[in-house]
Amino acid sequence: MIGRASPVRIRQPAWWVAIVRAGPGASARLHSMANLEQLLQKRLTPAFETVAGAPADPSLRRSQHADFQADGALPLARKLGRNPREIAADVVRHAHLDDLCQSVEISGPGFINLTFAEDALAPLIAEMAGQGRLGVAPVTQPDTVVIDYSAPNVAKEMHVGHLRSTVIGDAAVRLLEWLGHRVIKANHLGDWGTPFGMLIEHLLDIGETEAAHELSLGDLNSFYRAARAKFDTDDAFKERARTRVVALQGGDEQTLRLWRLLVDESEKYFLAVYDRLDVCLTEKDFFGESFYNDRLHPVVQELDRLGLLRDSEGAKVVFPQGFTNRDGDPLPIIVQKRDGGFGYGATDLAAIRYRTQELHANRLLYVVGLPQKQHFEMVFEAAREAGWLTTAARAQHVGFGSILGPDGKILRSRAGDTIKLVELIDEAVARAAALVAEKNPDLDDETRAEVARMVGIGAIKYADLSNDRVKDYVFDWQRMLSFDGNTAPYLQYAHARIRSIFRRGGVAAPAGLSAVAVSEPAERTLAIELLAFEGVVATVAETLEFHRLAAYLYTLATAFTAFYEKCPVLRAEGETRESRLALCDLTARVLARGLTLLGIGAPVRM
RNA sequence: GCGCCCGUAGCUCAGCGGAUAGAGCAGGGGACUUCUAAUCCCAAGGCCGCAGGUUCGAAUCCUGCCGGGCGCACCA
Numbered sequence: 001m002i003g004r005a006s007p008v009r010i011r012q013p014a015w016w017v018a019i020v021r022a023g024p025g026a027s028a029r030l031h032s033m034a035n036l037e038q039l040l041q042k043r044l045t046p047a048f049e050t051v052a053g054a055p056a057d058p059s060l061r062r063s064q065h066a067d068f069q070a071d072g073a074l075p076l077a078r079k080l081g082r083n084p085r086e087i088a089a090d091v092v093r094h095a096h097l098d099d100l101c102q103s104v105e106i107s108g109p110g111f112i113n114l115t116f117a118e119d120a121l122a123p124l125i126a127e128m129a130g131q132g133r134l135g136v137a138p139v140t141q142p143d144t145v146v147i148d149y150s151a152p153n154v155a156k157e158m159h160v161g162h163l164r165s166t167v168i169g170d171a172a173v174r175l176l177e178w179l180g181h182r183v184i185k186a187n188h189l190g191d192w193g194t195p196f197g198m199l200i201e202h203l204l205d206i207g208e209t210e211a212a213h214e215l216s217l218g219d220l221n222s223f224y225r226a227a228r229a230k231f232d233t234d235d236a237f238k239e240r241a242r243t244r245v246v247a248l249q250g251g252d253e254q255t256l257r258l259w260r261l262l263v264d265e266s267e268k269y270f271l272a273v274y275d276r277l278d279v280c281l282t283e284k285d286f287f288g289e290s291f292y293n294d295r296l297h298p299v300v301q302e303l304d305r306l307g308l309l310r311d312s313e314g315a316k317v318v319f320p321q322g323f324t325n326r327d328g329d330p331l332p333i334i335v336q337k338r339d340g341g342f343g344y345g346a347t348d349l350a351a352i353r354y355r356t357q358e359l360h361a362n363r364l365l366y367v368v369g370l371p372q373k374q375h376f377e378m379v380f381e382a383a384r385e386a387g388w389l390t391t392a393a394r395a396q397h398v399g400f401g402s403i404l405g406p407d408g409k410i411l412r413s414r415a416g417d418t419i420k421l422v423e424l425i426d427e428a429v430a431r432a433a434a435l436v437a438e439k440n441p442d443l444d445d446e447t448r449a450e451v452a453r454m455v456g457i458g459a460i461k462y463a464d465l466s467n468d469r470v471k472d473y474v475f476d477w478q479r480m481l482s483f484d485g486n487t488a489p490y491l492q493y494a495h496a497r498i499r500s501i502f503r504r505g506g507v508a509a510p511a512g513l514s515a516v517a518v519s520e521p522a523e524r525t526l527a528i529e530l531l532a533f534e535g536v537v538a539t540v541a542e543t544l545e546f547h548r549l550a551a552y553l554y555t556l557a558t559a560f561t562a563f564y565e566k567c568p569v570l571r572a573e574g575e576t577r578e579s580r581l582a583l584c585d586l587t588a589r590v591l592a593r594g595l596t597l598l599g600i601g602a603p604v605r606m
Numbered sequence: 607g608c609g610c611c612c613g614u615a616g617c618u619c620a621g622c623g624g625a626u627a628g629a630g631c632a633g634g635g636g637a638c639u640u641c642u643a644a645u646c647c648c649a650a651g652g653c654c655g656c657a658g659g660u661u662c663g664a665a666u667c668c669u670g671c672c673g674g675g676c677g678c679a680c681c682a
Contacts, residue, residue, distance in 0.1 A: 064625080071624055074662070084662080108625055109662070151682090190682075289682090315680055325678050326607060337680045344682045373610070374677055401612085402675095439644050467619070470611075472675090474618065478631090483644045485630035486619080493644055500642060551620065554629085561645075570641045606644085 034128040034135025035534040037068065039100060040114060044070055047095035051087060052076050058091075066105070066113035067528055073110040084110030121527050122515035128530065129516065129586045134593060135534045138180030146184045146355045147172050149367035150274075150281060153190035154266040154288075155199050155227075157220045158273050159418040160411050160475075161369075164400045167464045169367040170279040170599045171546050172398070178597060179541055184359060187281055188351070189270075189288035191263050195227075197245035200258045201237060202227035208261065215265035218272070218422065249341070263288070276425050278457055279599060292350040296342045299350045300335055306386055314338035320381035323374070333378055345379065352383045352395070362393040365544070370399035370470065398544050401472035403464075411475050424460065431481055432456030432489075436606060439483075447605070454601035455481070455489050462488035465598050466550035486554045488600055491591060494557040497564075498588040499604040502581075505570045509585035510578045517579040522563040526583060529559040533590050537597075546598060553594040560587045 037060055044058040056072055063069035073088035080087060088110040097104055102117035128135040149169025152158045169185075177183045202223070203211040214223050230237040247255040267286060274281045300316060303309040308318045310332070317332035325331045333345035355361045366376055376397040383389040405411040413419050433452035436443065443451065463480035466487075467473040483489045502509065518527040536552040539545075569580040592602040 059624080061624085069624085074624070077662070111625070153682095188682095193681080195681095312679075317679075323678085324608070326609095327678095328608070332679055334680045339680085341680080343680055345680090347682090368682090370611070371676060372682075375682080399611095435644090440642085471619090472612080476618075479618065482631075487630090489644080490630095493642085497642060497644085504641065547620080551629090558629090564641080565646060568641065572641095605642095 034124055034131075034531055036116065036124075036528065036531045037535055040068055040070070040097075043095050043097055043100065044072070044091065047091045048072050048076075050094045051090045052080065062532075063111075063113060065107065065111075066103070066115045068114045070112040070114065071110075073112065077110070088112050116524075116528070118518050118524070121518045121524065121531070124531060125516040125518065125527050125583070125586065126513045129513065129582050130511070134586075134590055135531070136179070136537050142181045143176075143363045144182045144184070144359065144361045145176050145363040145365060146186050146359060146361045147176075147365045147367065148186045148188050148351070149365075150279075151188040151190065151368075152266075152270055154196075154263050155215070155220055155224050156190075157218075157224075157418075158270060158421040160403055160421065160424060161418065162421060163403065163424070163460070164464055164469070165367045165369070166274075166277065166279055166281075167461050167599065168398065168400060168469060168544070168546065169365075170281070171461075171465055171597065172365060172367065172544055173280050174599055175537070175541055175549075175597045179537070181363075184355075184361065185281060185285040186287045186351075186355075187285045189263075189267075189286050191266075191286075191288035192290040192293070194245050196248055196259055196262070197241035197243070198227045198231040198237070199224070199262055200244050200248070200255060201240045202230060203258055203262065205230075208258075212261065212265055215262070216268065218269050220266065220269065221420075263290075273421055273425075276422070276457075278601065287351075289344075289347050292347050292354065295350040295354055296336075296346050299346060299353060302353075303335060303349075303386060308382070308385055309335065318382050318385075320378045320385060322381065323378055331378065333382055348375075348379045349383060349386070349388075352379065353386075353388045356383075356388050356390075356393050364389075364393065364395040365398050366396070367398045367400070370401060373397060373399055396544070398469070400469040404472050404474045406474065406476065408474070425457065427477075428456035428460050428481075429453055430456070431477060432459065435481060435489075440606065443605070451603045451606045454603050455492060455606070458488035458492060458595070458600040461598060461600050462491070462550065465546040466554075468547050469545065486550065488595075491553055491557055491595060492600075492602055493606060494560060495588055495591040495595070495602045496604060496606045498560070498584050498591075501569055501584055503605075505581075507570075507581060510582050513578065513582050515579075516582045517576060520563075520567050522559075522566040523580075523583065526556075526559045526563045526587065529556045530583075530586055530590060533594075549594060549598065553591060556587065556590060556594075560584075 040060055041058060044060065045055075048056040048058050056076060058070045059072040059075075060068055060070050070088075070091075073084045073091060076082075076087050077084040085106055088106045092104050092106065092112060097114070100116060100120045101114050103113070103115040105113045105115075107113050147169050149172070150162060150166040152162050173183050173185055206214075206226075211223070231241055244255060248259055267283065271281075271283060300309065303318055310317050310319060312332055315332075315334050315338045316336040317334055319330040319332050323331035333349070334343045335346045335349070337343055352364065355364055368376070376395075380389060380395045380397075383395070389395055403411045411419060429452055432455040433448065436448055436452050436455060440448075459480040463473070463475065479485070480487055481489060483493055516527070518524045532552065533556075536549055540549045563583065567580055569577065569584060572580055595602045
């Protein structure tokens with residue numbers, strides 16, 4: 001019953017890169033007009049093909065020298081035996097760009113610098129502003145995605161080790177659901193296994209009422225420790241615990257009732273934590289290890305029938321291809337232990353089989369720490385060999401690094417214990433409340449409390465999501481709660497500040513504009529940034545690299561600030577004012593949407 | 607031993623085949639009768655761990671080292 005984020009694992013820092021098994025289907029999506037890169041891609045690809053005589057990548061990217069640059073002419077030089085500048089010129093001749101670009105220049109060794117025309121940007125922004133979905137169309141072919149995340153252990157406290165899985169998994173749920181995929185949240189609760197013998201016996205010792213009381217208070221650690229202490233020191237207790245495990249696995253009704261009590265109380269507690277953390281997990285999302293109990297024997301039988309099952313030192317195992325141990329021998333997944341019990345390998349295989357064959361999922365995400373990378377590689381390989389993971393379905397280990405303290409070691413309390421998640425949340429909200437009170441004393445108590453909650457929780461989540469998830473990151477209150485830099489409070493403030501423009505001006509966002517002026521450089525920069533939203537969302541949906549979305553939002557907020565410095569809004573008049581108000585509103589909506597996708601609230605005032 | 611990950615400015619991090627390597631923080635210098643200064647501007651700060659290689663072009667790809675960390679059967 002050691003959950004996926006077991007402290008044993010978390011204690012050990014590691015940086016493991018997630019494998020992204022590129023399956024056959026990045027989800028199909030509609031071409032969006034509100035994506036400048038895609039527009040250029042569509043125009044340049046045929047031109048490159050014509051010039052090269054074969055499909056050739058235009059190699060488009062954002063540029064410091066123009067809005068975009070296409071570098072695809074350079075690699076063609078050798079292939080075609082021509083000067084790359086001439087190739088670039090040829091491509092430009094064949095590409096229809098007049099209606100999009102005000103300038104197309106060839107520079108350096110053969111870069112094509114592309115600058116959009118105001119007349120092209122104006123209606124695109126107007127169109128984006130007119131849509132609720134901000135230029136991001138729902139997918140045409142939704143995936144059925146199972147996201148396996150959070151995974152706390154029954155009768156054990158949720159601690160910082162569960163933070164990343166919960167936060168990253170929650171962001172994945174929000175993003176993929178928003179894009180129109182069918183998302184199934186799978187909270188792989190550690191609710192089964194040998195420790196339940198001692199936990200149930202301890203429960204009996206102190207009485208059900210007292211046990212329920214302790215657990216409902218969230219005092220899970222002391223409950224677990226007390227059980228553990230007796231188990232380690234009291235032989236009679238140890239024997240009772242062993243007997244109890246047998247009864248549990250044998251389906252003894254009284255034992256199952258007590259087990260259920262433990263699970264129920266723990267689930268209530270976890271739900272309270274999720275609520276405080278503002279994550280989407282509900283009581284319907286618990287798919288604990290015990291859920292697969294009935295499906296373990298069938299897994300063994302089917303592996304046997306397929307000829308994949310081997311006997312090794314008395315245990316039933318499978319040897320997925322391509323893995324060896326320290327002696328160079330094949331590395332097994334233990335399916336059934338020598339004593340007849342099942343290990344996590346069996347549960348994980350049963351879960352894959354269930355998810356692909358019964359839930360008909362075609363994308364499986366495992367938001368689990370990087371030390372388990374090899375384990376998942378092996379399980380995925382075994383599942384492929386068994387035919388449970390086919391080319392139509394893909395599994396992705398969404399791995400992540402550790403959270404470090406200021407000393408560069410795994411984050412712990414000063415006493416050296418793991419830090420409870422609730423304590424972390426309390427501190428974040430308390431710090432945020434102090435900050436908000438100091439910055440804006442005019443807010444009423446209720447608003448201030450609500451803002452503090454959004455800022456505090458947002459700071460924790462954003463600190464996590466704005467870092468490349470495969471790397472470790474340093475947990476630092478000062479930095480994550482700063483209103484400067486790439487932080488949640490900065491983005492939230494940028495959003496609130498825009499909303500205050502409308503409040504102060506007593507105006508509503510203009511609707512139904514056919515064009516939004518982007519003649520000022522700061523307007524142009526902001527417009528181009530806004531139109532990049534769709535591309536970023538699509539990329540992140542595939543890679544689950546949420547720090548890219550975070551970086552985008554920060555760049556957008558920066559672009560807005562520059563615009564706001566240079567371009568008066570309420571003091572402007574006529575069409576200019578309308579147009580700028582539209583830019584303000586659109587920026588605020590993209591910021592709010594982006595933050596929402598990350599699971600972070602965007603207060604309208606703060 | 608085999609395998610995997612990380613090493614970029616003083617600090618925290620982006621960039622991962624394209625032009626002079628970018629932010630934020632800290633430190634230096636400026637800008638407030640404000641559309642929220644909870645802000646912005648300027649300057650300074652880099653043998654992109656080291657050495658080879660591939661390429662028209664390498665922080666980015668390959669190989670080998672160095673440093674830090676992790677995994678390698680009945681715990682998940």
